[in-house]
Amino acid sequence: MLAILAAVLAFVTIGGLGWVFVGEDNSSDKAIKRAEGFTSGGNQTARAKAAKAEASTPEARRKVIELQLKEAERRERKARMTMKAKLKHAGMSLSIRTFWIISGCLAAVAFLVPLFLGLNVLVALGIAVVVGLGFPRWVVGFIGKSRLKKFSMEFANAVDIIVRGIQSGLPVHDCFKIIARESPSPVGPEFKILVEGLGVGLTLGQALDKMYDRVPTPELRFFSIVIAIQQKTGGNLGEALSNLTTVLRARRMMGEKIKALSSEAIASAGIIGSLPPVIMILVGLTSPAYMGLMFTDFRGHVMLLGAGMWMGLGILVMKQMISFKF
Template identity: 40%
Template sequence: MSAVNLPLAAGLVAVAAGAVAYVVLLPVLSGERRAEQRRKALGNNRVSLAERATSASRREQVAKSLKEIEAKKDKTKVTLELKLARAGLDWSRRKFYVVSALIALGLGVGVLAVSGRPLVALLATFVGALGIPAWMLKHLQKRRIAAFIDELPNAIDVVVRGLKSGIPLGDCLRMISREAKEPLRSEFRVANEAQALGLPMSEAIQRMYERVPVTEVNFFAVVIGIQAKAGGNLSEALGNLSRVLRERKKMAGKIAAMSMEAKVSAAIIAALPFVVAFTTYLSSPDYISLLWTTAIGKIALAASALWMGLGIAMMKKMISFEV
């Protein structure tokens, strides 16, 4: 009985082994496996080509958006009204001219009363009419821009948190226009009013750069403009922008701290000739008065003032850093 079953069991084992070998080797021998691999490779290539095409199209859209933003920025004409807006003043052109005339008149009359020389008073009048108002606008603009840059990263963080919570971009910007500090609040209020009148949000933010012409605002306008035209994750882009702005601020602080010694040295060197001249005048007025009472002294004084001005300008250039 066992002798009869042994050949039968061996035959069954051989048939099973042949079936397994047939199942395993048939796709290999017939080329089906290679065909399947080729189909998978073609599918992967199609996906890769589609991703590359999408990426290339997105890059083209981003480049086009950047070119449009730069073209609009280059066409901006700096008028007196724009200078007043950058300084945070709601004055009209007429009011600015009236204030400039009053400053010029007051300065001219004061110099004339002190010196008694009409030519010097006329020069002071020109300085009061043209120099002091321009310096005032530049000073107010610089102070306003510094306050804007300090508050901008916090406002961007508010937008990022709002977008992640599902709040639309317009509502986030309206929140900033109500709760942020000045001058950020007024600038975003102007942008929201422009949007309410039908202007797209991206263009309203781009116009903000005209009133606050700094790199940080340009970055913000570029991110909003690209997202409006090319799409993408706006919250992630703004989060990266906020981090970059904070790092720029830290770097500016480090540079200011490291260059403080050079600035103090430059200030001491620039003030030293005036201090020496003043102390010499107190001790020996007849000795130093030769500088403005004789022709050679006047020439030496003019040449010294020229070289002193060049030295101060050079030192200022050496210790001024831009981030």
């Protein structure tokens, strides 16, 4: 009996000791896991704080602002590429429907006249595409660029009128009226539309945004930014606009210097690009039979097509080489 009791006590003792050691190991594992969890959570928190601190640095803010400006510029450039926007830039009151009707009529005339003269159908179709699609868009783009250039050249003088008016005690709205009345086209008519917009209840920022849609020039954007900053922060508007005119004139002087330095390259590109078609026209006038095969024979059509493609590629490359952005 004593032996059985001693065996039971020994079994209980050994089991208790084993449970103690095993339980201690489990609690240690749990403690280790809890410590690892706290450590990993602390590391995540530290990484989050480090990322937040890195995002708040001036370099990170500069990158974010740069990306935002590039995205806004891309959207504005895409909006300016539409035909409706180009008609606005050119100052034309034509609707898109009227423009495409005129383009279709020109294409039909350009297709029928070569057929009447006996040229090949493919040649007539190519002429119709160029005249119907390319020529009207080129005319609108040329008029728009000329108008924007005139606006940029006269805009600094218009800002000077605002500066002198503010220094003499006139309100900004009255200065806009003076510009609308005294400045030449297109600055005067655009400021007249601006004054009319302010008269019907538009804010100055909204009126300037609408004006920028019609005349998307960097000078007008700078002016809008200066006005917006002055409205939010206050300060001397006359002094700010005076500094703006200095920047605009310095920018214009830089553009003239770039134009002068690149004039030789532009002249060379013009001569190289115009030489082949001029020679073809002269040879056609002096020896019509010699050049006529290019327009009557199929092989001549292929050669003209290849020459046109190569000339177009060369002109595009030269255009990219002589186009300077500043």
